Every structure is written in structure tokens, then in C-alpha cells.
Amino acid sequence: MGRNVNSKYWDEELETLPREELEKRQLADLQEIVQFAYDHAPYYKRSFDEAGVKPSDIKQLSDLQKFPFINKKTQRDTQGVGSFLGELAAVPEEDVVFISTSSGSTGVPTMSPFTKKDFDEFQDTESRWFWQIGMRPNDRYVHALNFSLYVGGPDVIGAQNLGALCIWGGTLPSERLLFILKTYKPTIIWTSPSYAWQLGEKALKSGYDPKKDFNIKKIIVAGELGGSIDATRKAIEDIWGAEVFDFYGLSDIFGACAAQCEYHDGLHIAENHILVETVDIHTGEILPPGETGELVFTTLRKHARPLIRFRTGDIGRIDQTPCKCGRTHGRIHILGRKDDMFIVSAVNVFPSDIEAVIREQHGITGEYLIRIFEKDFTSKYAVEIEKNNDNPKDDATVADEVSAALKARIGVKPAKVVVHPDGGLNTRSEHKSKRIIDERKLDYTI
Ligand SMILES: [Zn+2]
Numbered sequence: 001m002g003r004n005v006n007s008k009y010w011d012e013e014l015e016t017l018p019r020e021e022l023e024k025r026q027l028a029d030l031q032e033i034v035q036f037a038y039d040h041a042p043y044y045k046r047s048f049d050e051a052g053v054k055p056s057d058i059k060q061l062s063d064l065q066k067f068p069f070i071n072k073k074t075q076r077d078t079q080g081v082g083s084f085l086g087e088l089a090a091v092p093e094e095d096v097v098f099i100s101t102s103s104g105s106t107g108v109p110t111m112s113p114f115t116k117k118d119f120d121e122f123q124d125t126e127s128r129w130f131w132q133i134g135m136r137p138n139d140r141y142v143h144a145l146n147f148s149l150y151v152g153g154p155d156v157i158g159a160q161n162l163g164a165l166c167i168w169g170g171t172l173p174s175e176r177l178l179f180i181l182k183t184y185k186p187t188i189i190w191t192s193p194s195y196a197w198q199l200g201e202k203a204l205k206s207g208y209d210p211k212k213d214f215n216i217k218k219i220i221v222a223g224e225l226g227g228s229i230d231a232t233r234k235a236i237e238d239i240w241g242a243e244v245f246d247f248y249g250l251s252d253i254f255g256a257c258a259a260q261c262e263y264h265d266g267l268h269i270a271e272n273h274i275l276v277e278t279v280d281i282h283t284g285e286i287l288p289p290g291e292t293g294e295l296v297f298t299t300l301r302k303h304a305r306p307l308i309r310f311r312t313g314d315i316g317r318i319d320q321t322p323c324k325c326g327r328t329h330g331r332i333h334i335l336g337r338k339d340d341m342f343i344v345s346a347v348n349v350f351p352s353d354i355e356a357v358i359r360e361q362h363g364i365t366g367e368y369l370i371r372i373f374e375k376d377f378t379s380k381y382a383v384e385i386e387k388n389n390d391n392p393k394d395d396a397t398v399a400d401e402v403s404a405a406l407k408a409r410i411g412v413k414p415a416k417v418v419v420h421p422d423g424g425l426n427t428r429s430e431h432k433s434k435r436i437i438d439e440r441k442l443d444y445t446i
Contacts, residue, residue, distance in 0.1 A: 005137065009132075010127055011128060015327045015328070023061060026272070027060065029301055030275060033300055036090055036303060036306065037090055037306040038054070041090040041305070042087040043070075043078050043086075051066075061275065064308075069310075069311050070310050070311070071310065071313070072313065076110055089304060090303060091115055095115050095304070096115060097119055098114045098154070099111045099149075100114075100150065101251065112151065112251060113304040113305050115303055115304045117303065118302045118304050121301060122254050122255070123158045123161055124161070125158070126158025126159070127159070127162045129259035132325075133188075133220065134218060134262070135162060135188055135218070136162075136164070138164075140167065140187050141166050141189070142181070142190070143156035143159065143167065143168055143190055144171070144172065144190060144191040146170065146171050151250075151251045152190075152255040152256070155255035164188075167180065167184060169189075174202045175206075177199065181203075181213075186216065187216065187217045188217065188218045188219070189216055189220070190247075191220075192221060192222065192226075193221040193227050193233075193236065193244075193246075194224055196240070196244070197226075200240055204239070210240045216241075220244075221245070222246065223249075225336060225351075226246075227247070229352055229355055230264075231356045231359035233246070235366055245260045246264075250297070253297065253307065254270075254273070257269055257274055257297075258270065258332055261325040263324050263325055266319055267334070268323065268331050269318070269329060270329065271330055272301070272329070273302075274298065275297070276297060277295075278291060278293040279296050281293055281315065289319075290317055290318070290320075292316065292317045293315065294314070294315055294338060295312045296312065313339060314334055314336070315337070316333050316334040317332070318333075335352060342379050344379050354368070354370055354381075356409070361401065363388050364388060365422055367385070368425070370384075370437070371383075372437070372439065373415075380414075380415040381414050383402065383414045383417050383418070384419075385398075385418070386419075386421065386424055387420070387421060389421070398417075399417035
């Protein structure tokens with residue numbers, strides 16, 4: 001197709017649009033999609049009317065702030081109402097070619113429909129991310145993600161459209177995946193961060209040297225926070241001798257909506273598709289760009305089911321200053337899920353901070369489990385870890401070291417650090433790992 005493989009960008013004009021130009025495009029698309037949603041999706045007609053706003057009120061990007069939020073619950077409540085696709089859908093079912101459903105954290109899975117054009121633009125965005133991390137047509141790529149209904153599954157088409165040789169690994173058992181890495185010598189693989197870590201460990205235990213016996217140069221990770229935690233990324237890179245790139249997606253929008261570039265300083269978000277707002281997690285009040293809060297996304301071009309002011313439940317910030325790579329699309333920094341955050345002694349604690357500390361410590365495996373519980377009407381946390389078999393220190397010393405490191409980083413000590421032998425924690429999984437157990441009984445929201 002004649003794309004210059006030496007070009008740094010998949011779509012140079014789009015990726016390096018001056019901010020002003022980018023925002024001009026966002027405004028035109030926003031006006032169009034809000035009008036489209038109002039005209040075709042019964043939910044938006046009703047909610048805009050109730051709020052006393054109309055699409056023509058949008059004269060500049062900030063006018064969007066007058067419009068009501070939606071969230072996961074809105075999706076659940078409107079799904080199947082009036083039609084199969086429900087009241088948020090803005091096209092008839094015959095125009096829809098694909099639905100993904102949420103990988104199902106809690107509650108009823110929600111489905112996300114795509115028209116043919118939505119789907120093609122989704123894949124073009126995925127090609128952009130793959131190109132951004134350096135994938136070229138001569139790469140061999142293993143897509144080791146679950147395909148069943150999961151929105152990350154079809155991302156492989158973006159790599160195929162780019163021209164790479166794609167191996168649809170899915171969720172193969174580790175032995176077979178390692179066999180493929182050994183015999184087909186792929187250069188790039190995408191999986192979850194915990195699995196990238198565990199697969200590396202498994203390779204070592206099976207007698208492979210991941211740096212010599214395979215040819216993996218780049219690892220894409222998504223689905224969990226690890227790829228944005230420097231210590232975790234570094235730990236995976238050390239095992240594989242490969243560069244790790246974090247991708248971030250939402251089943252409600254695209255498989256990957258944002259991706260790291262070679263500078264690994266936040267994830268470039270496709271601002272031509274998604275308008276990002278940051279709001280106070282308690283009050284919903286709008287925050288200036290750069291401040292940390294709940295990320296609110298508006299999809300600018302998805303017609304099957306536009307999301308207008310969707311509260312993602314993810315806590316983070318957006319940096320719209322220029323990146324050294326030359327791309328002008330803002331970079332998001334994700335701290336964690338709102339639901340996972342807990343407060344200890346008035347300090348907001350994110351499991352990702354705990355993970356960063358655990359992964360930096362020597363003499364422990366890096367596996368962990370966090371228990372959040374209530375004592376004396378306040379939240380406490382305990383951490384369980386695994387000691388390496390060759391670590392000569394006694395358990396109490398290891399526990400003290402970890403406790404001190406957590407206090408230094410987070411500001412509050414864990415109530416307890418439990419030390420297990422290597423393999424003693426049952427946190428290793430082939431997909432997303434369950435690492436947080438919330439034992440609190442009080443029913444309050446934070
Ligand atoms: Zn960049």
C-alpha cells in the first residue's frame with residue numbers, strides 16, 4: 001500500500017496536528033455526534049430535554065460541560081430497552097456489524113456495538129498504536145489475548161492491516177505459547193502484564209532463556225495497570241530483554257484507546273476519537289487539564305452507540321503539552337480504578353502504588369495480594385508477598401523491609417505484611433489476576 005516504513009508515524013498529518021487544528025476538528029465532530037445522538041438515541045433525547053440543553057448549545061468544546069453525565073449504570077439500565085441494542089444506540093441493528101461486551105468486572109456485562117465504519121476506524125486506530133511502538137510489515141506478531149467477546153480480541157486486525165505477520169495466539173496454554181515463541185520466533189507479543197511476567201518466569205523454570213531462546217523485541221501489555229508502573233514494566237523488560245509498552249482500552253469504546261510511545265511518559269490518547277474531561281470524583285466538578293480526577297470520555301465518531309460524557313471510573317490526568325515524539329495528541333496517566341482506591345488515615349491509596357513498591361524490592365518474587373479490611377471504623381490494609389527461595393533473610397526481616405518501603409512511598413504503613421514461600425500465593429493466572437480482596441463490610445462509597 002506504499003506506506004513508507006521509515007516514517008515514524010502511521011498518519012503523520014493526524015498525529016501531529018497543531019493543537020488548535022485538533023480542537024477545531026474535535027468541535028466539528030462533537031457538534032455532529034451530539035446532534036446525531038439527540039436525533040437517534042431515545043435516551044439522549046430524554047436526558048438532554050430533562051437537563052434543558054440542546055445540541056445547538058455547543059459553540060465551543062467547553063459547552064459540553066452543560067450536558068449530563070452517563071456511566072456504566074446508564075448502559076445497563078438502557079440495554080435491551082425498546083430494542084435489542086437499547087436506548088443509547090443510535091443506529092438500527094442492521095447497521096451493526098460487531099458487538100463486544102465488557103470483560104465483566106461486576107454486574108451485568110454491557111455490550112458495545114460498532115457499525116462497519118466505527119469498526120474500520122477502530123482498527124485504523126489500532127494500526128496507529130502498533131506503528132507507534134515500532135511494528136512494521138516485517139514483524140511477526142503474536143496476539144495472545146482472549147477473543148471471546150473481549151474488545152481486545154479484534155485489535156489483531158489492526159496489526160494485519162499494517163502488514164505484520166499475525167499469529168492469533170488467543171489464550172493458549174503457556175507450554176504451547178512458549179513453543180510458538182521458540183519455533184516461530186515472533187518479534188512482538190501482546191498480553192496482560194501479569195501474564196507477561198508469569199510467562200517469563202515459566203520460561204525460566206522450563207529451562208528457556210527468554211533473552212536468547214526467543215526473538216521478542218517488544219511486549220505490549222494492557223488490561224491491568226502494570227504497564228504504567230515503571231517498576232513492573234522494568235521487571236518484565238529484565239526477564240525478556242524486550243521493551244514493554246502499555247496500552248489502555250475500554251470495552252465501552254475501543255480495544256486500545258491510548259498507547260505509550262517510545263518515551264513511556266503517559267499514553268497518547270486518540271483525541272480525534274475521544275474528548276477527555278477530568279472531574280472531581282466526589283462532586284463531578286470539572287478540573288483543569290493536568291489535575292488528577294475521574295476521566296470522562298466523549299466518543300466523537302462512534303455512531304452505533306455514542307457515549308456523551310461517560311464517567312469511566314478510572315482515575316488519572318491528561319497532559320496536553322507536546323511530547324518529545326512529536327505527536328500532539330494528549331497523554332493520559334492512569335492511577336487506577338475509582339473502585340479500587342481506598343482511604344487509610346486520610347491518604348488515598350491505590351493498589352498500583354503498592355504494586356510499584358513490591359516490584360522494586362529485592363529478594364521477593366513480586367507476586368502480592370492486598371487485603372483491605374475495617375478496624376476501629378477505619379480502613380486498613382495488609383499485604384501478602386512471596387519470599388524468593390534463595391533469600392537468606394528471615395521472614396520478619398523481609399516483612400519489616402516491605403512495610404518500611406510502603407510507608408516511605410505511600411505515607412501509611414500496612415497493618416501487616418505476611419510472608420509466604422515462592423509460589424505460596426495463589427495469584428498466578430493465565431489472564432487478569434485477582435490481587436485485591438476487600439473485606440470491608442460497611443456499605444459506603446468513596
Ligand atoms: Zn510521545
